[in-house]
Amino acid sequence: MGFQTLRGTTDLLPDELTRWSKVEHTVRRLARLYGYREIRTPLIEEASLFLRSVGETTDIVQKEMFRFADRGGQEIVLRPEGTASVVRAYVEHSLDKTEGFAKLFYLGAMFRAERPQAGRYRQFHQYGVEAIGSSSPWTDVEVIALCVHILRECGVTDISVWVASMGCRKDQARSAEELRQQLEPHKSTLCQECRARLERNVFRVLDCKQPDCHAIAWKNMKLFSLCDECAVHFDDVRRGLKENGIAFDDTQSFARGLDYYTGTVFEVRAKGLGAQDAVAAGGRYNHLVEELGGPAVGAVGFAAGIERVLMAAGHQGTKTPTTSRRGAYIAVTNAALIGHGFQFVQQLRQRGVCATMDYEAKSLKSQFREADKAQAQFVAILGEAEVKQRAVTLKDLEKGNQEAIPFDSFVDTLVQRTGSSSCH
Numbered sequence: 420m421g422f423q424t425l426r427g428t429t430d431l432l433p434d435e436l437t438r439w440s441k442v443e444h445t446v447r448r449l450a451r452l453y454g455y456r457e458i459r460t461p462l463i464e465e466a467s468l469f470l471r472s473v474g475e476t477t478d479i480v481q482k483e484m485f486r487f488a489d490r491g492g493q494e495i496v497l498r499p500e501g502t503a504s505v506v507r508a509y510v511e512h513s514l515d516k517t518e519g520f521a522k523l524f525y526l527g528a529m530f531r532a533e534r535p536q537a538g539r540y541r542q543f544h545q546y547g548v549e550a551i552g553s554s555s556p557w558t559d560v561e562v563i564a565l566c567v568h569i570l571r572e573c574g575v576t577d578i579s580v581w582v583a584s585m586g587c588r589k590d591q592a593r594s595a596e597e598l599r600q601q602l603e604p605h606k607s608t609l610c611q612e613c614r615a616r617l618e619r620n621v622f623r624v625l626d627c628k629q630p631d632c633h634a635i636a637w638k639n640m641k642l643f644s645l646c647d648e649c650a651v652h653f654d655d656v657r658r659g660l661k662e663n664g665i666a667f668d669d670t671q672s673f674a675r676g677l678d679y680y681t682g683t684v685f686e687v688r689a690k691g692l693g694a695q696d697a698v699a700a701g702g703r704y705n706h707l708v709e710e711l712g713g714p715a716v717g718a719v720g721f722a723a724g725i726e727r728v729l730m731a732a733g734h735q736g737t738k739t740p741t742t743s744r745r746g747a748y749i750a751v752t753n754a755a756l757i758g759h760g761f762q763f764v765q766q767l768r769q770r771g772v773c774a775t776m777d778y779e780a781k782s783l784k785s786q787f788r789e790a791d792k793a794q795a796q797f798v799a800i801l802g803e804a805e806v807k808q809r810a811v812t813l814k815d816l817e818k819g820n821q822e823a824i825p826f827d828s829f830v831d832t833l834v835q836r837t838g839s840s841s842c843h
């Protein structure tokens with residue numbers, strides 16, 4: 420048997436990538452529209468970056484990181500998420516000095532050693548944004564608005580947006596104590612790991628994959644009780660969302676399973692995704708930049724899983740875009756004409772017209788089949804007769820007509836008819 424992809428990883432074949440490119444294009448267009456600039460960070464990072472940011476007691480860090488020692492013995496991980504890396508880059512390159520308020524976006528592969536199932540993979544792909552350097556509630560509103568805007572344009576319209584505030588560190592300590600007290604009577608029903616979590620980081624019981632622990636924790640989880648400052652901030656966020664027509668549900672109690680969050684957190688759930696219905700999620704993390712050695716500035720962001728966005732768009736009836744015909748296919752009637760045909764192909768490419776041909780001297784019929792598969796708009800036939808008349812026979816596959824075009828004006832004609840942007 421030949422080699423196969425590893426569990427939880429997938430090959431993205433060309434047909435599938437048409438849909439992926441559309442999402443990526445939408446992300447780039449809309450993120451720029453909102454004033455975000457792209458950043459790319461390495462796939463590998465020092466393990467301690469995620470221990471310090473995502474948190475040592477989280478499932479992501481404890482169980483799901485692909486972690487290894489490199490040849491020099493340094494602990495390396497394949498990044499499980501993007502926020503920590505972007506903040507590391509912000510601090511490392513002092514972006515507070517050059518960018519001021521840094522509004523960044525990213526697209527890329529993330530890795531988590533989870534048990535694979537529909538919508539949950541070991542290598543998955545996120546797009547996300549991080550707005551670093553502001554504590555204004557308007558940044559929270561902007562980030563949520565952008566998140567919803569991108570989903571809409573990707574065809575994910577049937578969504579619910581859950582918004583909550585986890586409060587500041589003091590509020591969190593108070594809420595943790597309340598949850599601990601609520602769970603104490605149920606201690607014997609909790610799994611061994613959750614009994615330890617009760618002491619170390621009680622919110623992690625909420626993420627437990629054991630159904631009993633999960634159910635008990637969520638039954639006892641209340642909305643966070645907020646100090647005055649956090650309550651005002653959260654009111655402003657809700658007002659901003661309302662004023663801008665962004666529907667949300669703030670009655671759901673939920674906590675995000677990464678340690679860096681403070682204040683506003685949100686999750687977007689999409690209809691049709693089943694158990695893994697969180698399509699995007701994010702929130703504010705006001706201490707992370709300082710904790711990683713940078714200035715004491717507020718920040719907020721979100722990330723979405725591209726696989727889940729595409730699954731949701733598919734379930735919600737968004738049609739895969741049909742690619743329209745473009746460019747030209749040069750068909751030659753014998754092997755001796757391949758060189759001549761290739762010159763035309765290259766001249767067209769130089770002028771920005773998508774062009775291809777067959778190099779195997781196949782029959783004209785099979786060349787037409789290939790032209791159709793390549794979604795060519797035109798087939799230019801180059802045979803003995805055409806060489807004699809110094810004119811190609813140009814067939815328009817969309818309109819179905821055929822005409823002779825002199826060699827001299829062939830390239831110009833195609834540039835005109837396809838527009839120079841034929842290859843997008």
Ligand code: HAM
Binds near residue numbers: 538540541700703726
């Ligand atoms: P997260 O909730 O861990 O947050 O992941 C965000 C999104 O990534 C999820 O809603 C989901 O769509 C997708 N995702 C996560 N794990 C998997 C998986 N194993 N397979 C497929 N898709 C997955 C974060 O990563 C934070 N960095 C978000 C953030 C940015 N917070 C502030 N800024």
